[in-house]
Amino acid sequence: MKRTPIELKYILVIILAFVSGVARAQIRFKQGDEFQRQVITKSNCVLQRGGQTLHLGSVSVVVKTYKVTDASERGASLAITTDKLIDTINAMNQNLVYNSGKPADPNSVIQVGLQKMLNNQSIVSVNNKGEVLSLKRPVVANDTLLSFAGIQPERLSPGTTLQFMVDFPVSLILKKGYSWKASTSATETNYTVYAINGPTTVITYKTSVLGGSLNSRINGSILIDNNTGIVLKRYSQSVSTGYEMVNGIVYTATRRTAVTEICNKK
Numbered sequence: 001m002k003r004t005p006i007e008l009k010y011i012l013v014i015i016l017a018f019v020s021g022v023a024r025a026q027i028r029f030k031q032g033d034e035f036q037r038q039v040i041t042k043s044n045c046v047l048q049r050g051g052q053t054l055h056l057g058s059v060s061v062v063v064k065t066y067k068v069t070d071a072s073e074r075g076a077s078l079a080i081t082t083d084k085l086i087d088t089i090n091a092m093n094q095n096l097v098y099n100s101g102k103p104a105d106p107n108s109v110i111q112v113g114l115q116k117m118l119n120n121q122s123i124v125s126v127n128n129k130g131e132v133l134s135l136k137r138p139v140v141a142n143d144t145l146l147s148f149a150g151i152q153p154e155r156l157s158p159g160t161t162l163q164f165m166v167d168f169p170v171s172l173i174l175k176k177g178y179s180w181k182a183s184t185s186a187t188e189t190n191y192t193v194y195a196i197n198g199p200t201t202v203i204t205y206k207t208s209v210l211g212g213s214l215n216s217r218i219n220g221s222i223l224i225d226n227n228t229g230i231v232l233k234r235y236s237q238s239v240s241t242g243y244e245m246v247n248g249i250v251y252t253a254t255r256r257t258a259v260t261e262i263c264n265k266k
Helices: 005-024 109-119 143-149
Strands: 034-049 052-072 075-091 094-099 121-127 132-136 179-183 187-197 200-209 214-225 231-246 249-265
Touching: 034 231, 052 143, 075 109, 075 143, 094 109, 109 143, 143 231
Parallel strands: none
Antiparallel strands: 034 052, 034 249, 052 075, 075 094, 075 121, 121 132, 179 187, 187 200, 200 214, 214 231, 231 249
């Protein structure tokens, strides 16, 4: 079927608008740039094994800096450091408080493990979309420790996106109410454009995570800077059920978690 000149012109305008929107969602990193990301996590977990029940609550505050150490037209290298970590754990009517501004208790395995997170620095190479190309980090934090402390792990691997950036293009042609789905082998996420206010867009989402030790249902919202694709604020609530291993013992688990993330350019 032949297109009329008017139709072709209309299609070209749409394509150019889409390309423009995608371009705006890419950030041009500059050497010396620093981004700060704060993550506040409130978690309540019930672990059960036979007649034994363990109630575990935690509140953590983690502040990280992402400093651009090298940049080019194709991407950048960033050094990721943990600047601040405060964690409060309540289990069996006992409180443990860790504050990175104070020396760790050498007799506490948990405090010593959390302290090590501050001394590690990850180096990542990314493209202009914030997608990780390569990664170097000395020690990966123990997942059991992070789970017990209620700290959200940062998933860094080639192909993933820096967590202070969105992993989908922010286009100028997105309209309020527009929705789409993204799936992997273990997750399914439904996104909806909730509001567009000039320089920012608010997107809500629902995610199902299946197939792991914990199956999760997550509801959340993201406030995005349209010019850079940076997540200015992200909020989520989740319910997870399955099993967790503590000191080599498997427990059935139900965990409820609320996470607030705030990011800004320093």
